[in-house]
Amino acid sequence: MAQPAIDPLPSWNDGPAKDAILDFVRRVTMDDSSDFVPVHERVAVFDNDGTLWCEMPVPVQAYFAADRIKALLPEHPEWRITEPFKSQLAGDVKGVMAQGIKGVAEIAMATHAGMTTDEFETIVRDWLATAKHPKTGKPYTKMIYQPMLELLQHLHQQGFSTFIVSGGGVEFMRVFAEDVYGVPPENVIGSSIKTHFEMRDGTPVLQRDAALDFFDDKAGKPVAINKFIGRRPIACFGNSDGDREMLMWTTLGRPDGRASLGVLVHHTDGEREFAYDRQRVLSGQLDQGLDEAEGYGWVLADMKQDWNRVFPG
Amino acid sequence: METKRFAAALVVLTLAASPAKAQDPLPSWNDGPNKQAIADFVGRVTREGSPGFVAPADRIAVFDNDGTLWSEQPIYFQFAFALDRVKALAPQHPEWKTTQPFKAVLDGDLEALAASGEKGLGELVMATHTGMTTDAFAKSVSDWVATSRHPRFKRPYTDLVYQPMLELLTHLRANGFKTYIVSGGTVDFMRVFAQRVYGIPPEQVVGTTFVTTFAMQPDGTPALTIEPKVAMIDDGPGKPVGINTFIGRRPILAFGNSDGDHQMLQWTAAGTGARLMGLVHHTDSAREWSYDRQSHIGKLDKALDEATAKQWVVVDVKRDWKVIYPFQR
Numbered sequence: 001m002a003q004p005a006i007d008p009l010p011s012w013n014d015g016p017a018k019d020a021i022l023d024f025v026r027r028v029t030m031d032d033s034s035d036f037v038p039v040h041e042r043v044a045v046f047d048n049d050g051t052l053w054c055e056m057p058v059p060v061q062a063y064f065a066a067d068r069i070k071a072l073l074p075e076h077p078e079w080r081i082t083e084p085f086k087s088q089l090a091g092d093v094k095g096v097m098a099q100g101i102k103g104v105a106e107i108a109m110a111t112h113a114g115m116t117t118d119e120f121e122t123i124v125r126d127w128l129a130t131a132k133h134p135k136t137g138k139p140y141t142k143m144i145y146q147p148m149l150e151l152l153q154h155l156h157q158q159g160f161s162t163f164i165v166s167g168g169g170v171e172f173m174r175v176f177a178e179d180v181y182g183v184p185p186e187n188v189i190g191s192s193i194k195t196h197f198e199m200r201d202g203t204p205v206l207q208r209d210a211a212l213d214f215f216d217d218k219a220g221k222p223v224a225i226n227k228f229i230g231r232r233p234i235a236c237f238g239n240s241d242g243d244r245e246m247l248m249w250t251t252l253g254r255p256d257g258r259a260s261l262g263v264l265v266h267h268t269d270g271e272r273e274f275a276y277d278r279q280r281v282l283s284g285q286l287d288q289g290l291d292e293a294e295g296y297g298w299v300l301a302d303m304k305q306d307w308n309r310v311f312p313g
Numbered sequence: 314m315e316t317k318r319f320a321a322a323l324v325v326l327t328l329a330a331s332p333a334k335a336q337d338p339l340p341s342w343n344d345g346p347n348k349q350a351i352a353d354f355v356g357r358v359t360r361e362g363s364p365g366f367v368a369p370a371d372r373i374a375v376f377d378n379d380g381t382l383w384s385e386q387p388i389y390f391q392f393a394f395a396l397d398r399v400k401a402l403a404p405q406h407p408e409w410k411t412t413q414p415f416k417a418v419l420d421g422d423l424e425a426l427a428a429s430g431e432k433g434l435g436e437l438v439m440a441t442h443t444g445m446t447t448d449a450f451a452k453s454v455s456d457w458v459a460t461s462r463h464p465r466f467k468r469p470y471t472d473l474v475y476q477p478m479l480e481l482l483t484h485l486r487a488n489g490f491k492t493y494i495v496s497g498g499t500v501d502f503m504r505v506f507a508q509r510v511y512g513i514p515p516e517q518v519v520g521t522t523f524v525t526t527f528a529m530q531p532d533g534t535p536a537l538t539i540e541p542k543v544a545m546i547d548d549g550p551g552k553p554v555g556i557n558t559f560i561g562r563r564p565i566l567a568f569g570n571s572d573g574d575h576q577m578l579q580w581t582a583a584g585t586g587a588r589l590m591g592l593v594h595h596t597d598s599a600r601e602w603s604y605d606r607q608s609h610i611g612k613l614d615k616a617l618d619e620a621t622a623k624q625w626v627v628v629d630v631k632r633d634w635k636v637i638y639p640f641q642r
Contacts, residue, residue: 185561230515253534
């Protein structure tokens with residue numbers, strides 16, 4: 001009698017979501033399966049905020065920006081009396097949001113541009129080493145989902161290439177993605193600001209400029225997938241309406257006829273994490289996607305029901 | 314005497330047949346300082362315990378394409394594609410018979426084509442590369458690759474890849490390197506053949522890109538449409554930017570052949586640890602083409618000066634390469 005295989009997803013409860021995922025992986029990896037997909041075409045894409053790590057009460061990168069504003073304040077005393085910085089410093093999220101996308105962009109540029117790529121990496125690394133989530137007091141890099149780590153690892157073991165495709169900043173995520181998720185820098189796709197090359201005292205640098213290069217959200221996600229990967233993923237994992245288009249690109253009307261899998265993490269657990277879906281939030285609203293999931297055959301991973309553990313040990 | 318000679322012969326035979334003597338991974342390269350420099354570098358970064366050792370994940374090698382992995386004369390091959398596409402699409406565009414620069418292409422009037430300048434060139438590129446879905450464009454490239462012939466060698470353009478560079482790519486991959494193309498050519502053009510011809514998968518092709526938009530079509534299937542607007546020019550100072558955007562690691566090896574690769578070589582050189590910067594210098598007009606400082610295509614001037622001053626590898630095609638193309642072996 002065959003040995004019972006070790007469960008590759010121990011933090012997932014038995015149920016339709018776990019079954020659908022394991023069944024899909026089996027179908028595309030078994031030689032004799034009619035859905036078999038060659039190794040180099042096994043591309044899986046993952047959103048980050050709310051899919052791999054916690055995005056509540058606001059996304060991690062917003063905390064980074066807030067802390068940077070405080071750190072840079074001595075060089076910018078004018079921020080005390082200028083919006084959106086004034087509201088930001090007062091911890092008044094609504095005041096910042098009242099400035100609209102322009103206000104958010106100003107804060108993003110003031111904290112993410114004006115340094116070299118190497119300097120930015122150091123700033124992010126130092127921040128991640130000390131910053132703590134306001135509710136749990138844990139480092140942000142511990143606010144990652146254990147069931148998703150198991151899924152990443154299972155896919156790796158089954159010959160998949162796993163990519164992050166996130167609205168977050170690509171150079172922000174690359175600082176920790178390899179250590180935390182096992183996803184190397186070249187497999188991290190995200191939003192970017194413009195950079196330019198220059199020689200500084202005989203040494204070349206890439207300087208980060210205060211201008212948006214690409215916003216990797218919603219319809220930008222399939223565009224970025226095409227640009228960076230050049231293959232259509234066969235599996236896509238998201239949690240919000242910002243992931244709908246890449247789910248569509250993965251699962252609908254494929255000319256190659258390949259089997260595909262679309263999964264939405266549904267935040268249903270207000271006790272162990274946060275419960276949110278249809279209401280407007282800074283990041284992570286899931287409304288249209290929730291309506292479309294059944295018709296398009298996307299799997300809903302219900303956090304409360306499907307995960308026996310949320311965060312790692 | 315006889316015994317001694319026999320014994321000596323036996324030693325020679327044994328040595329020749331000995332499995333310890335590794336097969337030359339670069340058989341199309343003549344022995345010399347350049348081949349030696351490449352072998353030394355690969356040895357140094359892969360030998361554990363060596364001071365130059367580099368972990369496999371950081372073994373990133375980037376290669377320019379035009380003039381570095383395949384030929385680029387008498388015109389860039391992607392431009393040849395654009396000209397052929399104008400001819401193929403002409404029946405659907407009767408107005409091209411009387412509009413420049415299309416008229417010049419259809420009449421084969423090179424002078425008028427040159428007179429249309431960069432603006433004309435841009436129009437030809439946009440008319441042949443944009444305004445269609447990514448799938449439709451990929452099909453137009455694969456059809457062209459299958460049917461077009463290079464004017465001098467009368468062979469498919471994808472036959473005009475450099476055998477010594479194919480061997481180098483293979484050798485690097487066998488030693489744990491990840492090999493990337495970083496080219497001024499467009500990503501969606503190169504991806505059609507890069508895997509088959511170079512063994513480089515789509516996700517390791519970095520290049521110039523157009524703005525692309527996603528939309529659901531009336532039949533409920535999604536499509537990506539290439540818009541007539543450049544997103545990023547991956548040339549000159551754009552190459553380190555492209556490397557940083559796509560790869561997010563600094564390469565330890567970079568190969569180019571023109572001033573358009575200068576900044577990518579500088580960016581690679583400025584990292585810490587062992588690294589190798591290389592230029593292909595086109596010196597062989599009999600077997601390929603000979604051009605450098607004065608050339609309109611693949612101009613190699615400033616990068617050649619820096620390479621010489623800093624003792625980067627400058628491959629002399631005539632002297633260093635035994636064969637140029639795979640079909641000449």
